[in-house]
Amino acid sequence: MTYSLLREIDYLLAPRGCAGCLQPDCVLCHTCQQQLDRWVERDFPSSLICLGALFSCARYQGPVRHAILTWKDHGDREVTQYFASALARLILRTLRVTGVSPDNPLVLIPAPSSRSSLRERGWYPMRELCTQLAALLSSYGFHVHVCCALHQKRGSHKSVTGSVRQRQSKSRTYQINRRQLQFLFGAQALCSPSLSLSSSSPSSPSSGSSSQSLLRSPFVMVIDDICTTGSTVVGCIRSLRQAGVPVHAAFTLASVSG
């Protein structure tokens, strides 16, 4: 039985409400959609993220928190399109301010889910979100690639002890799908970290300039759902840097603080 059929049966039995506030007969009501345009900026070292900040659509609280939990943990996949739209608005604004044009290909790298989460949920929310986000950004003339290059190591799990600073400093590293990165960035990026780390501008010719690279001057973004301590995003960026891929920006749906 297909998911859509199951969803249809579920709807007939219990008509759905807003994922954020439970208002009846809508996926995400207008008021809750507006909550996703209350952008939050958190400072990160520019040595880590070229733009020196992580950008989020909203704070992780109230209806936004409820909608994300409903989407991620209860498989409410109808909400994905609204989250993709909210992220697209934030990213397009950031690209405009930063001066990134459609001449720069965009690379979206979703933060990985743990193997146990993938097993329990039966889907990979961030990949689905990035796929829809890529379609939206493409409609604005950008060439967009979704690159699922990061995987959690077997047996690793989110750190929940220690202070925020301690957790960030002990950020995880992730397994790298070298074939995916090699396809986009070329073999040289994967054996010479300094090649890309010296590049702070998306239009710098040194970024992705390997003759074997598919992309020229790509603008690389890590995308995650929630930023709590920042340790997941930091772990993603460090792992990519170790593979020679610079990260220009990081975006999340929500941020716990900022």
Ligand SMILES: [Zn+2]
């Ligand atoms: Zn609502």
